Amino acid sequence: MTFFVVASVIFFLYILIFKILNLKSRAAPPHLEYIESKFNKAVLEACPIFREPYVPTSLWGKSGHIQTGVYGKVGRFQAPRPKGIRKHIMMPDGGTVSYDMFEATAEHPSGGDYTICCVPGISNSCEKAYVRGFIAWAQSQGYRVACLNHIGALENQIITSPRIFTYGDTEEYDEVVKEVRAKFPHSTLLSVGFSMGANIVVKYLGEEPHRQDYFLCAVSVCQGYDITKWAQHAPDKDNPAHHRATVTLHEWNDLRRVYNFLMTKNMMKTIRRNHDMLFGEQAKAYWKAHNLPPIIYDVEKILNSTSLVHLDEAFTYKMKGCKDILDFYKKASSSAHIHKVHIPMLMLNAADDLIIPPHQVTTPGEYVQNAPKGIYALTKHGGHLGFFEGGILRPNTVSWMDRAVTQYLDGVIEVTQQQDLRKDIIQNGVIRN
Numbered sequence: 001m002t003f004f005v006v007a008s009v010i011f012f013l014y015i016l017i018f019k020i021l022n023l024k025s026r027a028a029p030p031h032l033e034y035i036e037s038k039f040n041k042a043v044l045e046a047c048p049i050f051r052e053p054y055v056p057t058s059l060w061g062k063s064g065h066i067q068t069g070v071y072g073k074v075g076r077f078q079a080p081r082p083k084g085i086r087k088h089i090m091m092p093d094g095g096t097v098s099y100d101m102f103e104a105t106a107e108h109p110s111g112g113d114y115t116i117c118c119v120p121g122i123s124n125s126c127e128k129a130y131v132r133g134f135i136a137w138a139q140s141q142g143y144r145v146a147c148l149n150h151i152g153a154l155e156n157q158i159i160t161s162p163r164i165f166t167y168g169d170t171e172e173y174d175e176v177v178k179e180v181r182a183k184f185p186h187s188t189l190l191s192v193g194f195s196m197g198a199n200i201v202v203k204y205l206g207e208e209p210h211r212q213d214y215f216l217c218a219v220s221v222c223q224g225y226d227i228t229k230w231a232q233h234a235p236d237k238d239n240p241a242h243h244r245a246t247v248t249l250h251e252w253n254d255l256r257r258v259y260n261f262l263m264t265k266n267m268m269k270t271i272r273r274n275h276d277m278l279f280g281e282q283a284k285a286y287w288k289a290h291n292l293p294p295i296i297y298d299v300e301k302i303l304n305s306t307s308l309v310h311l312d313e314a315f316t317y318k319m320k321g322c323k324d325i326l327d328f329y330k331k332a333s334s335s336a337h338i339h340k341v342h343i344p345m346l347m348l349n350a351a352d353d354l355i356i357p358p359h360q361v362t363t364p365g366e367y368v369q370n371a372p373k374g375i376y377a378l379t380k381h382g383g384h385l386g387f388f389e390g391g392i393l394r395p396n397t398v399s400w401m402d403r404a405v406t407q408y409l410d411g412v413i414e415v416t417q418q419q420d421l422r423k424d425i426i427q428n429g430v431i432r433n
Helices: 002-020 038-045 064-073 129-140 171-183 196-207 209-214 244-249 253-273 275-279 281-289 299-303 308-319 325-332 363-368 400-427
Strands: 031-034 085-090 096-102 114-119 144-149 188-194 215-221 345-350 374-379
Touching (some): 031 363, 038 374, 038 400, 114 171, 129 144, 171 188, 188 196, 253 308, 308 325, 345 400, 374 400
Parallel strands (some): 188 215
Antiparallel strands (some): 096 144
């Protein structure tokens, strides 16, 4: 009996140390993919964080599950609450978009005026801890931040038209950018998106390339780029009812089905909170006032959804006016537009991201092969939007992701200023090539 107990304890410790906590894994610098252009080399030279090992929190930071779980439950430890001003924009369909503006709390090292236009992840807003943490850090580094709040995501703000946010909506972000440009015409804009928000950022920049004229560079963190490409070896990949996205999101590998269920629960909070405007008497009044036929939903099926795919099949694609879910995913994915992005762009993912499995995300690697100003960074650890670092048990408030994003932005600013200075000198006849 004693032997059995001892053996059980040893087995449990083995599983805990090597399988769950992954303590045997060593910290390493991010794996980088990029064309060795003068611009990329200069930017990376200005960003030592990409040449140094990312060292996650000692006890549990090498576990993608724990990184992702802590991000989902806590967001950030001792996350600050930066003070911003909430703005509202009325959309043509009567919907209301809100965003929060946060002024910089320090001068940027370059002396310039810079504004980050930020888009959070699914069901998120500037009130989420990880977003607050990034905003406060960016402010301290000399950046003003305008953060989009996804329609329906704010608990204290009801929707004013029968729709909520979706994966590929760029209209709301476009309105925020227009307002920021009008309010700060001399500020240099930078675009940053997290997870679903990163899909929106890249799609926004690529679908109408002239928009890139407004921005110096962009950052995409932990996004999947093309949901229709996932699980390309699915057995029923030609069957629209069981297409590749469905297979991947319903896999039990790495507990992906569990994460899918938890994200769906979060989405259901948004839907239930806005039930009347989506499906009830307010929705009926809206359709009548706008002289439009109502969208027919199976509300019970929507409310019983246990997967994002089930929710999209019952609700989202209909709300967006697409012919089916696959049509919706194709139109929502940024991969159809990323090849038209020519401004500097950093794409950051983690190899142990259990929600966005990097071995099935091929878009960034393909993109950087033809983008002289594109950089793809894949960290060994970090999970999904975790990237905790510092400490043995309790990590730093500022994550590695926060530092990496602002260091990249700083690097692009520095290199661009040097290039502009060189052009001025050449034009004045001081340097001749």
